[in-house]
């Protein structure tokens with residue numbers, strides 16, 4: 001079923017669709033969150049399906065000692081809630097005895113009915129009393145409540161109450177959304193060179209580095225899928241700096257410029273710091289431009305990164321966005337992106353069959369979609385890019401701009417080879 005399109009400030013209305021969706025659930029976020037939060041463990045309270053999902057999603061991407069697992073509550077536990085709670089307590093006790101390195105344990109809710117009946121918030125409190133020294137936090141990654149990247153949002157929002165109040169009044173910059181460690185290091189150096197700071201990160205690398213939050217906190221969003229977290233941070237007095245996302249040379253420069261304005265960095269100093277990395281980024285992107293220029297791209301809604309990616313591909317690579325679908329359109333978090341996409345057909349939500357029809361009719365050169373749609377579309381002759389790779393790969397910042405462009409040239413090159 002489609003809701004009527006609503007006209008906005010842009011010259012094309014946003015097509016709002018509510019129908020069958022074809023996306024992963026929020027458990028997927030564990031795949032990148034466990035790599036970032038290096039002393040945390042993610043315990044999915046779920047079924048064999050949940051265990052299978054994160055195992056297969058993470059499968060080839062685990063480089064570290066696994067920091068996630070599943071407490072499987074299957075049919076056995078339907079007998080009684082007490083059994084399920086006991087089973088959970090047993091699994092947690094065993095895990096913490098085996099892994100004394102765990103400093104924070106996330107109990108991640110899922111959608112099997114056995115789990116829905118459990119009150120994981122109370123379980124986290126109860127277990128926190130027993131296992132002192134380990135912080136036990138709960139959030140939901142259930143497919144009923146969350147899609148794909150919303151799992152990270154739920155996780156970060158659950159962390160906010162654990163963040164301390166600042167001990168001093170001076171402003172602090174808070175970068176929100178998981179980025180690769182190498183990306184954090186690069187941005188840190190740039191902020192430092194401009195005299196911007198102190199700078200905190202949510203999520204941090206270690207759970208003892210949870211950032212102080214208060215009225216002096218200025219938020220710079222590194223990822224667009226943080227709506228709940230933003231609400232929780234704003235409730236603590238933090239304020240969002242409006243900026244596009246740091247994708248590509250221009251996106252990264254504009255993102256840094258938003259912080260520079262808030263910290264009154266003189267223009268000359270800003271230019272001094274960003275000129276060289278921005279030039280490197282432009283050069284790296286231009287190496288891919290020839291293959292991308294003039295090509296038409298279609299985004300199915302998946303990661304919530306679709307709008308900033310489309311802006312990058314359009315402005316810096318010369319691609320033409322046919323339709324840009326996104327699961328949710330948060331006007332505040334997209335305020336700096338929307339004007340840059342004037343004239344592009346945006347769609348919010350999904351009615352997958354209708355969208356597939358539009359995609360086939362448009363016959364784009366490249367289609368960005370979830371794993372479930374990629375194979376059938378490839379079989380129909382369309383060239384696809386898995387949206388999930390864009391979340392797993394380091395794509396933010398100047399030094400990654402070339403790699404980001406390459407993620408889009410690769411499927412086109414592969415298809416061209418197949419055709420030869």
Ligand code: SF4
Nearest residue numbers: 025050110111142143
């Ligand atoms: S949380 Fe729900 S949608 Fe996700 S894997 Fe488990 S059962 Fe499937």
